[in-house]
Every structure is written in C-alpha cells, then in structure tokens.
Amino acid sequence: MLKYNPRHYLPSSEELPDSDDTPVDNQLQHLIPGLLEAILALVWANRMDWFFGVDMGVYYDPEEPAVVPDGFLSLGVERVFDENLRLSYVFWEENHTPPIMVLEVVSQTRRGEYTKKKKLYAELDVLFYVVYNPQRRRKSPLEVYRLVDGEYVLLPQENPVWLPEIGLGIGRERGNYQGITREWLYWYDEQGQRLLTPEERILQAEQRARDVEQKAERLAEKLRELGIDPNSLN
Incomplete structure (x- = not known):
C-alpha cells in the first residue's frame, strides 16, 4: 500500500483536475467499461454502496498525479455524493477505499497495462486487475489477475471468470450494443448466465x-x- 504523510494538506476533488486530458485511443476504451457500468446500474439499482468509474482520475496520493483506468469498480463507498456526482475518485474522500477491480482495455498504443499500471494497481491493493486486449489472437484476450501477497496472479482463463468478492463473474461474448455487433465484456451470475x-x-x-x-x-x-x-x- 502506498504511503503518504497525512499531515500534508489534502486537496479536495473540487481542487484536483478531473482528467489528465489524455484522450482515449479508441472508442472501445469508452464503450466496453460503459456497458459494464450500465448493466450494474440495472442489477444493483437498489444498492447505494458501489461506484463504477469510466475514464476517471483516481487520486491515491496528494503528491502524485492521478491514474486514469478505463474502468474501475469500488464497493463499500457511496454511490452518489450529491447531484453533481463525483469529479474524481479521491482516496482520502473515500475512507481510503481502493477499487476492488480495475479494467484496462489495450489499444494499439499500449499505456503500460502489463507493466507500470499493473505494478501501481498492486501497490494500491486493487484486488482484481482485468486486462482486455481485443487484438490478441494466440492468447486469450481477457486476463483476470488476483492480488495475492502483494503480487498479481493470473486466474484460470475460464469464460466467465468468477469474482467471489464482487458476487459476479466477468467474461466475453459476442453480442450487440448500441447497434455494434462484436465481442463485448459482460457480467455473469454464479450459474454462468450472462446478465442482460x-x-x-x-x-x-x-x-x-x-x-x-x-x-x-x-x-x-x-x-x-x-x-x-x-x-x-x-
């Protein structure tokens, strides 16, 4: 877990940039996590203890710039702060609750998904690290890692992969979303049935x-x- 001096001044989310101004490389990096968020909004409509961020800055140390995953899920936090919603996800405003899952969608321009970002998410105690590389052909395009003793361990490449602490599975399947037919990432129940x-x-x-x-x-x-x-x- 990364450490910082709590006596330092801690800026609020209103004072921090809400983006790193780096555009996503392609449309999939927005649509894929957006679909996962939309499904959760229906399945967990009555739950107010979760938050799913898409291309949002995550501030973990006031002296470091934000990291911006393509998508991330946090449990045990307020779903809604107020009508203005969240500007960013700021650890010291979230009772130092790290995301339980981070998703990175790999594009032609890699951004450290297999190296520096993977290392950072482990240091932040993110339990599940999901990497989706739709361009892969010889290996599975979906890899799900679990944090074990500070290191990520690749889980068996089943489809879907069950995430017990979340109570859902994540997997890939061909389908149609916003009129686009291709392989998408979806949530699944414990019986392996895809959620609509x-x-x-x-x-x-x-x-x-x-x-x-x-x-x-x-x-x-x-x-x-x-x-x-x-x-x-x-």
Missing part, C-alpha cells in the same frame, strides 16, 4: 408486450367465432 444489457431488457419487455397483445387478439377472435362480442365483456 439495458437494450436487451427493453427488447425483452417489448416482446412480452407483443406476446400479450397477440394472445388477446387470438382470444377475441375465438369469442367472435362463438358469437360473442369481446367488447361486451368489458
């Missing part, structure tokens, strides 16, 4: 509504065949 995306839930609800309407139309037709006006039953 917001778009899929809407389509599912619309299909159920159509099914109910069709059943009602068939019933009305049968009543007419029997000489009964269905409108007279209202």
